[in-house]
Amino acid sequence: MNKTIKQQVIALSTSLVILGSVPLSASAEEINKSQTDQLNIAQGEHGTSGLNYSNFKLEVPDHVQINEAEVSENEKMLLEEYKHKHDETEELNKMQDAKKGQVAEKEAISNIEKAFESVDGRNDGSDRQMKPVAKPRGIQYSAQSTKKYGTLAGVPFVEWIVPAGNPDIRPANPMKARYITIHETANTAAGANAENHAKYLYKQATEGTFRTASWHFTVDDKQIYQHLPTNENGWHAGDGDGSGNRESIGIEIAVNQDGDYNKALENAKRLAGYLMNKEGIGADHIYKHQQWSGKKCPDILISRGNWAGFVQGIQWYANINAQIDTPLQDKNDSFNPNENNPAEPSMELVVNGSGINVRSDAGIEHRVVRKASNGDRYKVLAVKNGWYKVGNGEWIFYDPSWIKINYNVPKEEVQKPKDDITGGWFEGHIRKLNSLGIMQGEGNGVFAPYRNVTRAEFAKLISNALKLPEGNKSFVDINEAHPSLHDGIKRCASAGIINGRGEGIFDPNSPITREEVSIMIDKALRYKGITGELVALPFTDKHLITYKESVQRLYSLKVVNGIGNNEFDPRGTATRGQAAAFIVKMLDSMQK
Incomplete structure (x- = not known):
C-alpha cells in the first residue's frame, strides 16, 4: 500500500465526526411540528468551516488544571477524552504515527468500521439500543459556499x-x-x-x-x-x-x-x-x-x-x-452561520439528574458557577461542540443519560392569536362567509386577509355566494388558473357576470381591482334582479373610474364606499379581507 493511499485512509478516519451525543431517534417529520423561534448562535462559537484535514495536527496543547472532583456525571466522558488528549504516552505516539501514514491498512479500516458501529440516522424503527460514541468535538466538516x-x-x-x-x-x-x-x-x-x-x-x-x-x-x-x-x-x-x-x-x-x-x-x-x-x-x-x-x-x-x-x-x-x-x-457567496435565522428550531434543555455542573464557558477546564437541579428547564441560547448555553456565562454539557433536549418549543412569553383575523376590521365578514361555506381559510389558522385576490378567486366567491348553476362558457386562458377555480369561472361566465378582457382572454391570475370587483358585483345583483340607482358619487378620484354606472348603483345600495380621504381608489387591488366585506354587503343588499 503506497504512502499516498495510507494518508488518505488516515485522513478519512480522523475526519469521521459523528455527533453521537445527540439522540438519533428524531425524524424529518418531527422537525416542523410547531412554530419555531430563532436560535441565537453566539459570535465566535463555531469552528471555522472548510477546515483542511491535511493540516490537522495531533499536538499536545498547553495544560489546563482540571479538578476531577468537580466533574459531574454528564461530563465524565469529556474528562476521559481530555486526559487522553493530554497524555504523552505510547497511545499518543501511535496517533502521531498514524498521521504520518504508519498505521496498518487493516487497523485503519477497522477504526472506521468501529466509528460507525452505533450510528443510525435512518429512523428505521428498529429497537436496538443506540449509545453515544465518544469522539473529538473540535473538527468541523469541510464546507463550500x-x-x-x-x-x-x-x-x-x-x-x-x-x-x-x-x-x-x-x-x-x-x-x-x-x-x-x-x-x-x-x-x-x-x-x-x-x-x-x-x-x-x-x-x-x-x-x-x-x-x-x-x-x-x-x-x-x-x-x-x-x-x-x-x-x-x-x-x-x-x-x-x-x-x-x-x-x-x-x-x-x-x-x-x-x-x-x-x-x-x-x-x-x-x-x-x-x-x-x-x-x-x-x-x-x-x-x-x-x-x-x-x-x-x-x-x-x-x-x-x-x-x-x-x-x-x-x-x-x-x-x-x-x-x-x-x-x-x-x-x-459569503454566509455568516451565526446570524439569526427564523428557520432554526427553538430548543429547551431539561436536566434529568442532580448535581449537574453549570460552567462559565464551553469546556470542563472552565469554572463551575453553580449546580443545576433535577427537572430544571432552560431555553437554549447557543450550541458549541456538545455544550449548550443556557444563560449569560452558563453552559451545560449534553449527555443523553442526564440531559434531554426538546425541539421546536413555542415561546411562552408571547401569546399569539389563534388565527390571523381575530381583532381585524374584517373579522365579522370573514367569519360569516366561512360559516356559510362561501370562503375558506388556508389551514393552520391562516386566512391571509391582506393577500390580494385574483380575478379567478373572486369569480369563485361570486359563484359560491349566488349558488350559480353549472355553465360551460369558458376562456382560452382558463387553464392558467388553478383547476379548483375553473368551475366558478365557467358558472360566472355563463351567467353573464364576467366577460373577460376580450378575444376570449380572462386573465385569471391578475389581482382584481376595486373597480373590477364593483363591475362583477353589479352584474351579480342584476342577475338576481336587483338594480341600484345612478346616484352622484362623492369621491374625489371618481374621474379615474372607467365604468362609473356600476359604482354608482352599488354606492346607492351601500355595497361600496371609499377607502378614506373621500377616495374610491378604483385601480387599487382588493385583499381577501376587502373581498369578504364586498360579498357580505352584496348578500345583505339581497335581503332588503
Missing part, C-alpha cells in the same frame, strides 16, 4: 448543495427517484422562507446535527432552493429505509406568514412538473408526506381538500415541459 443561480420555469432557482460528510443530513446514498414527496415546513414565522431553510440545513450539515432530517428542495413565493442532488436520498419521509426516504425527492413548501402561500404552491407545481420530466416520474407517484408516515403533511394543502387539483397543476407544467430556463451561473 458556492451557489449556482438560474431560473426554473420562470422562478428564480438557487442550487446550494450541502457538503457531504454528515450522514444525518447528506447520507450520499445513490438513489433512482421513483416518487416526489410534498411537504410543508409548518413554520409560519416571518422570515422562515426558502433561503433561510437552506441556511439552516447548511449549518446542520457543516456545524453539528440537531436532527436526522434533510430534503431536496425548499420552495417559497419568490424562489426555489436545492439542497441535495436528486440522485441521492434525504431523510424526510419518516419511513426509515422505505421508499419514502430512499426513492423519493422531498419538496418542502414554505408557509411563512410574510410570504404568499398560493404563489409558493404554484412554484412547487412548476418544480414538481420539471422533476416529473427530468426523472421520468408519473403523476400517480406524487405523494403527500402523510402517505409515507401518517403525519398530516402538507397540512394546509390537505385541509383545503384540493390535493387532486394540486397534482393536476403539476401535470400541466410537466405537459408544457417546464425547464431550467438559463444556464446556472456559479457565484461564491
Whole structure:
C-alpha cells in the first residue's frame, strides 16, 4: 500500500465526526411540528468551516488544571477524552504515527468500521439500543459556499448543495427517484422562507446535527432552493429505509406568514412538473408526506381538500415541459452561520439528574458557577461542540443519560392569536362567509386577509355566494388558473357576470381591482334582479373610474364606499379581507 493511499485512509478516519451525543431517534417529520423561534448562535462559537484535514495536527496543547472532583456525571466522558488528549504516552505516539501514514491498512479500516458501529440516522424503527460514541468535538466538516443561480420555469432557482460528510443530513446514498414527496415546513414565522431553510440545513450539515432530517428542495413565493442532488436520498419521509426516504425527492413548501402561500404552491407545481420530466416520474407517484408516515403533511394543502387539483397543476407544467430556463451561473457567496435565522428550531434543555455542573464557558477546564437541579428547564441560547448555553456565562454539557433536549418549543412569553383575523376590521365578514361555506381559510389558522385576490378567486366567491348553476362558457386562458377555480369561472361566465378582457382572454391570475370587483358585483345583483340607482358619487378620484354606472348603483345600495380621504381608489387591488366585506354587503343588499 503506497504512502499516498495510507494518508488518505488516515485522513478519512480522523475526519469521521459523528455527533453521537445527540439522540438519533428524531425524524424529518418531527422537525416542523410547531412554530419555531430563532436560535441565537453566539459570535465566535463555531469552528471555522472548510477546515483542511491535511493540516490537522495531533499536538499536545498547553495544560489546563482540571479538578476531577468537580466533574459531574454528564461530563465524565469529556474528562476521559481530555486526559487522553493530554497524555504523552505510547497511545499518543501511535496517533502521531498514524498521521504520518504508519498505521496498518487493516487497523485503519477497522477504526472506521468501529466509528460507525452505533450510528443510525435512518429512523428505521428498529429497537436496538443506540449509545453515544465518544469522539473529538473540535473538527468541523469541510464546507463550500458556492451557489449556482438560474431560473426554473420562470422562478428564480438557487442550487446550494450541502457538503457531504454528515450522514444525518447528506447520507450520499445513490438513489433512482421513483416518487416526489410534498411537504410543508409548518413554520409560519416571518422570515422562515426558502433561503433561510437552506441556511439552516447548511449549518446542520457543516456545524453539528440537531436532527436526522434533510430534503431536496425548499420552495417559497419568490424562489426555489436545492439542497441535495436528486440522485441521492434525504431523510424526510419518516419511513426509515422505505421508499419514502430512499426513492423519493422531498419538496418542502414554505408557509411563512410574510410570504404568499398560493404563489409558493404554484412554484412547487412548476418544480414538481420539471422533476416529473427530468426523472421520468408519473403523476400517480406524487405523494403527500402523510402517505409515507401518517403525519398530516402538507397540512394546509390537505385541509383545503384540493390535493387532486394540486397534482393536476403539476401535470400541466410537466405537459408544457417546464425547464431550467438559463444556464446556472456559479457565484461564491459569503454566509455568516451565526446570524439569526427564523428557520432554526427553538430548543429547551431539561436536566434529568442532580448535581449537574453549570460552567462559565464551553469546556470542563472552565469554572463551575453553580449546580443545576433535577427537572430544571432552560431555553437554549447557543450550541458549541456538545455544550449548550443556557444563560449569560452558563453552559451545560449534553449527555443523553442526564440531559434531554426538546425541539421546536413555542415561546411562552408571547401569546399569539389563534388565527390571523381575530381583532381585524374584517373579522365579522370573514367569519360569516366561512360559516356559510362561501370562503375558506388556508389551514393552520391562516386566512391571509391582506393577500390580494385574483380575478379567478373572486369569480369563485361570486359563484359560491349566488349558488350559480353549472355553465360551460369558458376562456382560452382558463387553464392558467388553478383547476379548483375553473368551475366558478365557467358558472360566472355563463351567467353573464364576467366577460373577460376580450378575444376570449380572462386573465385569471391578475389581482382584481376595486373597480373590477364593483363591475362583477353589479352584474351579480342584476342577475338576481336587483338594480341600484345612478346616484352622484362623492369621491374625489371618481374621474379615474372607467365604468362609473356600476359604482354608482352599488354606492346607492351601500355595497361600496371609499377607502378614506373621500377616495374610491378604483385601480387599487382588493385583499381577501376587502373581498369578504364586498360579498357580505352584496348578500345583505339581497335581503332588503
